[in-house]
Amino acid sequence: MGGDAVDIWQHLASRKIMLLKSMKLAVQELEDPYAVFSYAQEIGFNSGLLTQDILDKMVAAYNSANNKQATVEQEITPVATTAPTEVIANNSADELGRTIAPIAQHEPFDVRFRNNLPDWSVDDFSENASDAPQDIKVHYDITGKSVTEGKMSDINSCFSDRLEKIRKMIIRNSNLPKPPQEIARLQIEYSRYQGYGNTAVAIGLVNEPRYTKNGHLIWGIEDETGEMTCLLTKRQGDDRDRAQEMILESGLMPDDVLGVSGSFSQTGDIFYVSDLYFPLKPKHQKASSEHGVSVAFISDIHVGSKTFLEAQWHKMVRWFHTDPLAKTIKYLILSGDCVDGVGIYPGQDKELAIPDLYGQYTEFARLLELLPEWVECVMLPGNHDAVRPAEPQPTFEKDIQQDYNSTTFVGNPCDFSLNGVRLLSYHGKSIDDFVAGLRTVTYSDPVEAMRQMLRRRHLAPQWGGKTPLSPEPEDGLVINEVPDIFVTGHVHGHACIDFKGTTLICSSTWQDQTSYQRMLGFQPKPCILTIVNLKSHATTAIPFA
Numbered sequence: 001m002g003g004d005a006v007d008i009w010q011h012l013a014s015r016k017i018m019l020l021k022s023m024k025l026a027v028q029e030l031e032d033p034y035a036v037f038s039y040a041q042e043i044g045f046n047s048g049l050l051t052q053d054i055l056d057k058m059v060a061a062y063n064s065a066n067n068k069q070a071t072v073e074q075e076i077t078p079v080a081t082t083a084p085t086e087v088i089a090n091n092s093a094d095e096l097g098r099t100i101a102p103i104a105q106h107e108p109f110d111v112r113f114r115n116n117l118p119d120w121s122v123d124d125f126s127e128n129a130s131d132a133p134q135d136i137k138v139h140y141d142i143t144g145k146s147v148t149e150g151k152m153s154d155i156n157s158c159f160s161d162r163l164e165k166i167r168k169m170i171i172r173n174s175n176l177p178k179p180p181q182e183i184a185r186l187q188i189e190y191s192r193y194q195g196y197g198n199t200a201v202a203i204g205l206v207n208e209p210r211y212t213k214n215g216h217l218i219w220g221i222e223d224e225t226g227e228m229t230c231l232l233t234k235r236q237g238d239d240r241d242r243a244q245e246m247i248l249e250s251g252l253m254p255d256d257v258l259g260v261s262g263s264f265s266q267t268g269d270i271f272y273v274s275d276l277y278f279p280l281k282p283k284h285q286k287a288s289s290e291h292g293v294s295v296a297f298i299s300d301i302h303v304g305s306k307t308f309l310e311a312q313w314h315k316m317v318r319w320f321h322t323d324p325l326a327k328t329i330k331y332l333i334l335s336g337d338c339v340d341g342v343g344i345y346p347g348q349d350k351e352l353a354i355p356d357l358y359g360q361y362t363e364f365a366r367l368l369e370l371l372p373e374w375v376e377c378v379m380l381p382g383n384h385d386a387v388r389p390a391e392p393q394p395t396f397e398k399d400i401q402q403d404y405n406s407t408t409f410v411g412n413p414c415d416f417s418l419n420g421v422r423l424l425s426y427h428g429k430s431i432d433d434f435v436a437g438l439r440t441v442t443y444s445d446p447v448e449a450m451r452q453m454l455r456r457r458h459l460a461p462q463w464g465g466k467t468p469l470s471p472e473p474e475d476g477l478v479i480n481e482v483p484d485i486f487v488t489g490h491v492h493g494h495a496c497i498d499f500k501g502t503t504l505i506c507s508s509t510w511q512d513q514t515s516y517q518r519m520l521g522f523q524p525k526p527c528i529l530t531i532v533n534l535k536s537h538a539t540t541a542i543p544f545a
């Protein structure tokens with residue numbers, strides 16, 4: 001090819017010429033692509049989707065101006081038909097984005113392109129993406145399965161399902177001192193559970209958690225049979241217990257499901273809690289893929305906003321085409337707020353560079369097309385995207401999907417496996433509720449909200465808070481399986497840590513600080529690509545800001 005492939009993709013991008021993957025080979029094979037594209041205006045093609053027909057016309061114009069007889073097909077066809085393997089070999093030698101079939105041998109890694117980051121080793125990122133089969137299995141996605149009519153009976157079924165599922169997890173995973181009993185029965189027999197050693201156990205949904213003036217925590221706990229008032233007191237000296245201190249410090253979320261053990265007051269109207277029980281096991285054992293390929297994560301790209309960081313996007317594209325670590329990235333997870341949307345908040349139109357919603361999605365498709373063809377994107381919606389706001393959210397409509405190649409569309413949340421490693425991807429709108437509800441969760445440390453979600457095995461417990469919920473008869477926000485990797489976005493921060501055997505990733509945004517965030521004094525952490533290897537579970541993060 002007559003020019004550097006990344007340069008020509010960026011040149012076309014800057015002219016708003018969109019290129020499908022099927023056309024990249026044809027463009028790459030041009031002797032002088034810049035010269036051919038200089039004839040675009042002459043044939044009346046200023047911007048938009050490049051088709052074979054348009055390319056043929058430009059080549060014909062170029063040839064006639066240069067007295068050439070050959071057409072673009074004539075330039076490509078002899079090589080493609082007579083020696084297809086040679087085409088592949090030639091392209092892989094260039095290594096700039098075209099791999100048509102698996103390459104027989106691993107290429108040596110070129111350490112010159114390591115971004116000067118010492119924190120990853122070739123052993124941890126051991127396999128090129130194109131050497132492993134694509135293997136995406138979806139275990140849960142609401143798309144096409146939403147059945148709720150939003151009636152009271154749907155809300156009741158949703159909560160019964162939540163209580164039943166999480167109750168079983170608490171019984172299985174936490175060390176209850178004795179089997180739980182129905183709350184109505186405990187209330188009738190309250191006098192049997194008074195004083196030291198006469199412990200009762202119950203599991204239920206939390207109602208109206210609040211603090212007393214003395215710093216004790218008080219809440220209602222409710223099951224199918226009744227409700228009782230629980231009190232967790234602040235203790236002094238040797239009586240202090242770390243787990244209880246943690247709950248006293250953080251608080252509880254309305255509609256949490258948890259277990260309690262303790263005893264009743266003299267009159268039976270207060271249950272003094274001695275211990276609390278959550279449904280998460282102490283340690284999760286991660287699954288590993290047999291393939292050493294990687295998965296990368298970004299979120300909240302907000303294409304269409306004036307604050308979308310386009311120059312940094314192109315820097316990442318260039319990195320994808322040149323860095324050896326990038327060759328191991330088989331999947332790119334886009335965890336919602338892919339575009340800025342329209343009408344999401346008052347006055348948004350003044351902040352938009354692309355005021356048309358479909359125009360925003362077309363532009364995002366064009367930006368994803370610049371990535372190498374070995375990367376498969378998995379895209380889910382967030383609260384800025386063009387799907388219903390109530391969670392679980394189904395995926396994007398077909399008329400949005402049609403602009404995209406190499407993209408798997410899923411709902412929010414989505415529980416899925418990549419080459420045998422289980423991921424839970426959730427946009428993270430409920431982090432707003434966790435910040436409001438728990439004293440230990442802040443926007444500067446959003447990963448604490450993720451720890452709390454896993455601890456509760458629920459992504460968005462609070463009904464009637466900031467997160468709109470769809471009351472499906474089966475609660476789609478229960479974390480049925482503990483994931484190997486749990487990823488969110490939404491808060492425009494960045495984190496990547498291990499929590500009890502699960503890798504927690506707070507995906508970085510591609511949007512600069514907005515005027516609203518400036519007003520709140522919030523500083524985002526944009527343009528960081530988080531990468532996890534599916535075999536070694538080694539992680540690294542590459543900054544592009």
Ligand SMILES: [Fe+2]
Binds near residue numbers: 300302337384490492
């Ligand atoms: Fe966002």
Ligand SMILES: [Fe+2]
Binds near residue numbers: 384429
């Ligand atoms: Fe969001």
